[in-house]
Amino acid sequence: MFAPRIQRRMFSASTRNLSKVTVLGAAGGIGQPLSLLLKMNPRVTELALYDIRGGPGVAADISHVNTKSTVKGYNPTPTGLAQALKGSDIILIPAGVPRKPGMTRDDLFNTNASIVRDLAKAAAEAAPEANLLIIANPVNSTVPICAEVYKARGVYNPKRLFGVTTLDVVRASRFVSEIKGTDPKDEEITVVGGHSGVTIVPLFSQSKHPDLSANAELVNRVQFGGDEVVKAKDGAGSATLSMAMAGARMADSLLRASQGEKGVVEPTFVDSPLYKDQGIDFFSSRVELGPNGVEKILPVGEVDAHEQKLLEACFGDLKKNIEKGVAFVAANPPM
Ligand SMILES: NC(=O)c1ccc[n+]([C@@H]2O[C@H](COP(=O)([O-])OP(=O)(O)OC[C@H]3O[C@@H](n4cnc5c(N)ncnc54)[C@H](O)[C@@H]3O)[C@@H](O)[C@H]2O)c1
Ligand SMILES: O=C(O)C[C@H](O)C(=O)O
Secondary structure (H helix, E strand, O other): OOHHHHHHHHHHHHOOOOOEEEEEOOOOOOHHHHHHHHHOOOOOOEEEEEOOOOHHHHHHHHHOOOOOOEEEEEOOOOOHHHHHHOOOOEEEEOOOOOOOOOOOHHHHHHHHHHHHHHHHHHHHHHOOOOEEEEOOOOHHHHHHHHHHHHHHOOOOOHHHEEEOOHHHHHHHHHHHHHHHOOOHHHOOOEEEEOOOHHHEEEEHHHOOOHHHHHOHHHHHHHHOHHHHHHHHHOOOOOOOHHHHHHHHHHHHHHHHHHOOOOOEEEEEEEEOOOOHHHOOOEEEEEEEEEOOEEEEEOOOOOOOHHHHHHHHHHHHHHHHHHHHHHHHHHHOOOO
C-alpha cells in the first residue's frame, strides 16, 4: 500500500533536483512576471536573468523575494550571455518585439527571427542539452529557426525543443468556464496545431462539452485571443501577465517531469511525427514530458466535422510558417 510513496521518495533522492533556469529577455513585459513566478517555484534553485538592457536590475529586485533560489542578472557583455546559459536545465526565450494593433504574428518575423536565431546559437554553444522553450513570436517560425541552428551545430535534440503554446489551452479552459459557469480547473481543453490565428485548433469535441465545437464565436475567440489583448492594450504590447503564468506552468511541468513525476502532459509545439506525411514537421499537441524532455507525443485523437475543417485550414498556414523559418536560417546563418 505504501509502495508508491516509498518509491517516490527513493526516486527523488536519487534524481538531480538542482535546477538552473535561464530567462532570455528577462526585463520585458513577459520576462519580469515570468521571472518572478519562477522565483516563487521551489523546484528552481538558480535563476539567471539576461536581457540586452535591465537584466541585473530585475535580478536585484527579484532576489529579495524570500525563497531559497539564487538570482543573478546578466548584461550583453562579451561573456554575459554564455554565463547566463552555462549549466542551465531550462532556457526560456521571451526576447523579441510584441505586436501592435493591426499586425499579425508573422509581421514580427523580420525583427524576431534574427533575435531568436542568435540566442539559439548562444544556447547551442553554452548549454546544448538544456530544454529550450520558445515564447517569442511567431512561434510557428521561431521554433523551426532554433531547430536549424542546433542542427547546423550538430547538437539538435528534438526532445528538448518546445514552442510554448500553453496560453492557448489556458485561454480555452477559461473561456469555456465562463460560458458554462464552471471552474476552469475542471475544463481541460485540447488545442492543437500552431500558435497563430487559424493554426490554433481547439478540439471541444474531446471535452466535457462536445456541443461547443459548433460554437463558431468561441472557436474564433480561442484562435484570436491574443488579438483581444493586443487591441485592449492599444499599442502598448500584447499578453504579458497571462503569458507569464502560462510560461511558468510549462517550465514547472518540465521540472516536475525531469524530477521523476509520471504522467505530466502539456500541449506544446514540437518536432512531431503526426503530420510529417503532409510536410508539416512541427505540430502542437498533447505531449507527455519526462526526464529527457519529450517522452511521448500523444495522437490528436478523434475530431468532428467542424474540427476537421479547422485542421485543414491550419495545415496550409502552418506549413508556410515552418518553411519560412527554415529558409531564413539557410539564407541567414548565424555569425
Ligand atoms: N508564445 C506565446 O503564447 C506568446 C504570448 C505573448 C507574447 N509572446 C511573444 O513574446 C515576445 C515578447 O513579448 P513582451 O511583451 O515580453 O515584449 P517586450 O518588448 O515587453 O519584452 C521583450 C524583451 O526582450 C528584450 N530583448 C530584445 N532583444 C533581445 C536580445 N537579443 N537578447 C535578450 N533580450 C532581448 C528586450 O530588451 C525586452 O526587455 C513577443 O515576440 C511576443 O509576441 C508570445
Ligand atoms: O497575440 C500575440 O501577439 C501574443 C501572443 O502570441 C498571444 O497569444 O497572446
